Amino acid sequence: MSQKPTKPLSTAEGFICGALAACTAVTFSNPAEVMKTRMQLQGELAKGGGEKVYKNVFDTFGKTWRNEGLKGIQRGLGPAVMFRNIHTMRILLNGSRLGFYEPFRGFFNRILGNPVKEQVVLTSVAAGAVSGAVGGKFPTSLGNPFFLVKARMQAYSPVLPVGAQHYYKNSYDALRTIWKAERFRGLIRGVDAAVLRTSMGSSVQLPSYNWTKGQIVGAGLLPADSTWTFLASSSVSGACVCLVMQPADTALTRMYNQPTTKLPNGRIVGLLYKNPIDCLWKTLRTEGSTAHFFRIAPHTIITLTMNDLILGVYSKVRHG
Numbered sequence: 001m002s003q004k005p006t007k008p009l010s011t012a013e014g015f016i017c018g019a020l021a022a023c024t025a026v027t028f029s030n031p032a033e034v035m036k037t038r039m040q041l042q043g044e045l046a047k048g049g050g051e052k053v054y055k056n057v058f059d060t061f062g063k064t065w066r067n068e069g070l071k072g073i074q075r076g077l078g079p080a081v082m083f084r085n086i087h088t089m090r091i092l093l094n095g096s097r098l099g100f101y102e103p104f105r106g107f108f109n110r111i112l113g114n115p116v117k118e119q120v121v122l123t124s125v126a127a128g129a130v131s132g133a134v135g136g137k138f139p140t141s142l143g144n145p146f147f148l149v150k151a152r153m154q155a156y157s158p159v160l161p162v163g164a165q166h167y168y169k170n171s172y173d174a175l176r177t178i179w180k181a182e183r184f185r186g187l188i189r190g191v192d193a194a195v196l197r198t199s200m201g202s203s204v205q206l207p208s209y210n211w212t213k214g215q216i217v218g219a220g221l222l223p224a225d226s227t228w229t230f231l232a233s234s235s236v237s238g239a240c241v242c243l244v245m246q247p248a249d250t251a252l253t254r255m256y257n258q259p260t261t262k263l264p265n266g267r268i269v270g271l272l273y274k275n276p277i278d279c280l281w282k283t284l285r286t287e288g289s290t291a292h293f294f295r296i297a298p299h300t301i302i303t304l305t306m307n308d309l310i311l312g313v314y315s316k317v318r319h320g
Contacts, residue, residue, distance in 0.1 A: 013314070031073045035060040037154040040253045041163030045272065045286045053160050067159040076150035078171045100131040101206045119214060124207035129199050131206075144194060145187040149174040151256040164259040182260070182268045190255035193276035197248035201241045209237035225312060230305040251279040 035057050042053050054060040064072045105127035106116040114120050152166040153174065168174035178186040213233040216222050222229040251273075258272045273279035 076154040079146040079150040129203035193252040201245035208240040212236040251276040
């Protein structure tokens with residue numbers, strides 16, 4: 001009996017599966033993001049990094065748990081859930097990045113006269129960066145208020161504060177307070193840093209994942225549809241994303257959380273940084289290095305692994 005030919009997934013179907021994978025990852029990554037945010041803010045613009053409240057990610061987790069309990073570990077979870085429920089930041093951003101990557105890569109390959117499916121470093125990195133920008137500019141503008149609130153709520157600690165402290169009763173109170181003080185400009189504060197961060201991470205995330213997967217399968221180490229193949233490939237991808245995205249991620253956190261001041265003309269601006277490039281330069285010049293972060297690797301591993309698993313399940317259901 002001949003096997004029925006399978007129809008390739010459309011861009012829309014890839015978009016939806018990518019969004020589901022991203023949502024799964026966000027569910028598990030929020031506590032790690034709280035730790036990352038606090039470590040990025042301690043010793044901000046202090047010579048030699050300043051006095052460290054937290055020694056490492058485990059020390060951060062332990063102190064947060066002892067002093068603030070589950071509420072402290074999961075600070076910012078409300079706005080993180082709102083990203084998914086209203087289809088703004090996480091779903092649109094990650095769905096675009098994962099769903100539009102292959103169409104862009106094929107387009108760039110055709111322009112350079114390469115086979116559409118061939119893994120070329122130049123076109124793969126370009127496709128990753130462009131899909132990150134596409135999935136970053138408009139969706140990030142929509143979701144930026146919630147991402148902003150999430151970062152500020154994660155940074156707040158009544159016991160061991162680091163960086164500027166913004167206390168909000170809840171997500172609604174945060175949005176209302178920001179709107180009352182700064183209007184629309186306050187809600188999109190740091191959006192340029194968010195787009196930069198997304199583009200830098202996307203430029204290596206999927207290319208490194210696909211390259212590693214191809215090497216594993218090509219060498220006969222594991223089958224293409226094995227969960228272990230997905231995990232191994234996404235682990236390498238997560239390490240690459242960590243190296244490339246770390247500076248921009250630190251800039252994003254600090255741009256979101258920095259204190260503001262009102263100019264004589266009434267305009268409210270950041271007190272510490274003008275833009276993400278200014279933030280990166282001042283951080284490097286003053287501290288000698290950027291802060292650590294510990295969320296991107298596990299988030300990338302879960303996102304890419306779940307993306308392939310969801311695509312596989314969906315394809316089986318779709319084709320009977």
